[in-house]
Amino acid sequence: MPKKPLLEFTDKGIYCAAGNFYIDPWKPVDYAVITHAHADHAYFGHKCYLAHNLSREVLLYRLGEIQLQTIPYGKTVNKDGVEISLYPAGHVIGSAQVRIAYKGEVWVVSGDYKTEDDGISTPFEPVRCHHFISECTFGMPVYKWKPQVQIFNDVNNWWRGNVEHGLATVIVGYSLGKAQRVLQNLDLSIGKVYTHGVIENTNEALRRNGVILKPTERIIFESAKEEVRKGIIIAPPSSVGTPWMRKFQPYSFGYCSGWMAIRGAKRRRAADRGFVLSDHADWDGLLSAIDATGCESVYLTHGYTAPFTRYLNEIGFDAHEVHTLYGDDEGEDASPQPSPEERESRENNEIANQVLSIGEDLGEAGKDAI
Numbered sequence: 001m002p003k004k005p006l007l008e009f010t011d012k013g014i015y016c017a018a019g020n021f022y023i024d025p026w027k028p029v030d031y032a033v034i035t036h037a038h039a040d041h042a043y044f045g046h047k048c049y050l051a052h053n054l055s056r057e058v059l060l061y062r063l064g065e066i067q068l069q070t071i072p073y074g075k076t077v078n079k080d081g082v083e084i085s086l087y088p089a090g091h092v093i094g095s096a097q098v099r100i101a102y103k104g105e106v107w108v109v110s111g112d113y114k115t116e117d118d119g120i121s122t123p124f125e126p127v128r129c130h131h132f133i134s135e136c137t138f139g140m141p142v143y144k145w146k147p148q149v150q151i152f153n154d155v156n157n158w159w160r161g162n163v164e165h166g167l168a169t170v171i172v173g174y175s176l177g178k179a180q181r182v183l184q185n186l187d188l189s190i191g192k193v194y195t196h197g198v199i200e201n202t203n204e205a206l207r208r209n210g211v212i213l214k215p216t217e218r219i220i221f222e223s224a225k226e227e228v229r230k231g232i233i234i235a236p237p238s239s240v241g242t243p244w245m246r247k248f249q250p251y252s253f254g255y256c257s258g259w260m261a262i263r264g265a266k267r268r269r270a271a272d273r274g275f276v277l278s279d280h281a282d283w284d285g286l287l288s289a290i291d292a293t294g295c296e297s298v299y300l301t302h303g304y305t306a307p308f309t310r311y312l313n314e315i316g317f318d319a320h321e322v323h324t325l326y327g328d329d330e331g332e333d334a335s336p337q338p339s340p341e342e343r344e345s346r347e348n349n350e351i352a353n354q355v356l357s358i359g360e361d362l363g364e365a366g367k368d369a370i
């Protein structure tokens with residue numbers, strides 16, 4: 001009889017029977033190891049949580065009073081003889097890959113990750129393993145990120161131009177990760193940084209956790225309109241098209257997301273500017289990360305799982321597509337509403353037509369890309 005694998009994919013999430021714990025489960029369990037604090041990975045209702053030190057305050061802010069143990073990268077927790085340790089995923093502040101070792105067998109669960117050093121999250125570190133469970137949100141060759149310094153030059157130039165033209169500047173990115181990454185790369189000689197309440201709450205949680213962020217000012221009802229107009233306003237995706245945003249008129253509105261790489265995405269968001277900025281690995285990043293693990297087999301949890309799995313098998317990996325409820329934190333704010341499933345299906349539907357032809361050519365195009 002073949003040996004039972006150390007990790008299994010169940011209807012509650014990724015499960016380790018030997019240690020009796022789950023990784024990023026989406027239904028209530030006794031013991032949950034959490035890769036990062038985005039809503040599709042960190043659900044409410046578990047008895048015990050284990051996460052990285054830098055996820056602590058954001059998890060408490062988002063989930064309320066929970067029983068939470070936090071550890072630094074590299075430290076091992078022993079659960080029923082199974083070793084659990086966390087390694088940097090480079091996705092957002094506090095994000096971790098989970099390494100699970102038992103009787104000489106090593107698995108790594110990536111959570112969400114990116115390979116570019118964003119200057120604010122601890123940079124991604126490849127971890128050797130036998131079996132790698134990876135995301136592939138942007139697992140298509142068309143997704144190839146430019147260095148962030150180029151993107152932030154564009155952002156700062158756009159902001160400067162708006163000030164010259166008397167327009168307010170609203171930049172949208174999700175509240176945990178993108179918002180702080182944008183903030184840290186803004187040129188504050190241009191003006192002040194204002195924040196939507198959801199983003200400022202997250203900033204405050206991170207500051208409580210010892211993270212040093214550039215100064216920000218929460219927008220309140222009384223905020224002086226002319227002053228705000230000279231600054232830049234960081235807002236979450238959920239604020240797009242709301243009266244809250246309209247009160248800054250006239251304004252220019254920029255959207256930061258990996259999806260902006262696809263023609264038409266900017267128009268659908270009704271954005272004036274689309275900045276191709278993602279906290280997920282691009283095509284090359286995914287391939288290099290998977291390769292660096294030296295793994296025997298790889299499991300793809302979310303994103304372009306079907307074509308990406310097919311491609312990995314074509315180039316000689318033992319790759320498997322698995323079903324999970326992890327969603328898309330690039331398109332929408334990673335707050336509890338709407339559900340990850342809704343977000344995922346909506347995003348996938350939106351871009352399905354655009355990438356169909358790319359998907360059909362994936363084999364050839366992909367080979368060119370690496």
Ligand SMILES: [Zn+2]
Binds near residue numbers: 038112329
């Ligand atoms: Zn995420």
Ligand SMILES: [Zn+2]
Binds near residue numbers: 038040041326327329
């Ligand atoms: Zn995710």
